[in-house]
Amino acid sequence: MISFKKRNMICGLFVKGHRDYTDLKAKNFWRIVPQSQFTAYQKTGDVQLAKIFCGAEFSRLSIAKVSAE
Secondary structure, rough: EEEEEOOOEEOOOOOOOOHHHHHHHHHOOOOOEEEHHHHHHHHOOHHHHOOOEEHEEEEEEEEOOOOOO
16 A cells, blocks of 8 residues: 555555666656556556656555455
8 A cells, every 4th residue: 555645545566677667766756556457467567557656755655455356
């Protein structure tokens, strides 16, 4: 779970395997795949499903509990 200072929290996956990861990380920007796109991302690996967020807007990060499906 990612809590923000000025918006609602989201559940998402940080994308580390993309070629611009190091550049974005240096600027405190992060590619995050929202929970609504998990299935499509797992099937395709398409980073276009991710959104870029500014780390300065994060207020808290926590590990979400995964439920059995």
